[in-house]
Amino acid sequence: MSTRHILLGLLARGPSHGYDLKRRHDERFPQARPLAYGQVYTTLQRLVRDGLAEVDATEADSGPERTVYRSTDEGARELAEWAGGIAPPAPFVTNEIFAKLVVSILADGDPAAYLRAQRTAHMDRMRELTALKTAPGADLSTVLSADYALNHLDADLRWMTTTAARLTHLTAEVDPA
């Protein structure tokens, strides 16, 4: 996830200071890891260094001094390019489940039992996510984040179902003896 582009995106709605950007980020992306203040300020300084943002004003109403940032034209161009560019579809996803299966076959373990246990763990997580998104008052950001996770877990499950059906062949390939 590109924090600099997300901050530029939040600045697209108008000038803002670091604390406000952090708060809006955490609200907008409830399932993401909350941004650390340090990370927000470091990223803002880099955006200024690269000419993508600039200092708009310095406020000191009743508390400590706060720097307000705004996006530059260069920043808006960079943001449009990033937001419209495709995220490269991964050719092969790193697959810990597959690694565990192969190792289980090599070490004379019980890969079928492992797959069943993994399926149970996936289903437990899917039930939690379903409860989260169907809870009364769940906001759309939460629903969409839960949907994304549910679809990925579902893809894992489909793969595990097919793999369970091919386990005999896989065992013969991994461990021909």
Added chain:
Amino acid sequence: MSENHPGPVPLLAARGLVKAHGRTRALRGASLELREGEILAVTGASGSGKSTLLHCLAGIARPDEGSVTYAGERLDRLPEKRLSELRRTDFGVVFQFGQLIPELTAVDNVALPLLLAGTGRGEARARAGEWLERFGVRGQEEQRPGELSGGQAQRVSLARALVTGPRVVFADEPTGALDSLASEQVMTALVHTARESGTAVLLITHDAQTAAYADREVTLEDGVVVSGAGAPLGVSR
């Protein structure tokens, strides 16, 4: 509405069910329990025996061997007359393709089980209208099934299955023909209503995202419950 009997005694229990269609054994010793008010998903590949299991549990088919106990009664031994009475009063069924009566309007489809149970037409239609509203299909009362979207038709089927206040709803792939948003609406409506009324749901599905709405999941493989059966049930192959 039925009285609740929470506790360790299952509302519906199958033990060692065997059922053949011709020479194919669809069930080979399947056992499971459904507790009062519980939403249980039965998953498994095509041909694993899910629908046959539902038919045996709902009293639509009789097993060749094994037992089905519902609220203390041996369902597999009941005379047909008592079975159809139970299906009318205690059970509701929803299929993949809602199986609504095409000539009847949405509200008349939902009112039908009440009419069959002897409720007057005016009251039956009024109660059917309330159920359609609960399932978010208000305004479609006078439309026929062919004029409804797949998701709307399925919510009408759910209303029809729940209108008599059953203790158990059997749902056989209720989202099988729907896209993901319509599935979500149907499942949210089903789960919400079942929880509110304390109705137990036996949900047959091959879809993990649908199964994730349930409290618990059991998996059928080649006619046998292989995982998640809960208490030891003496499963035999």
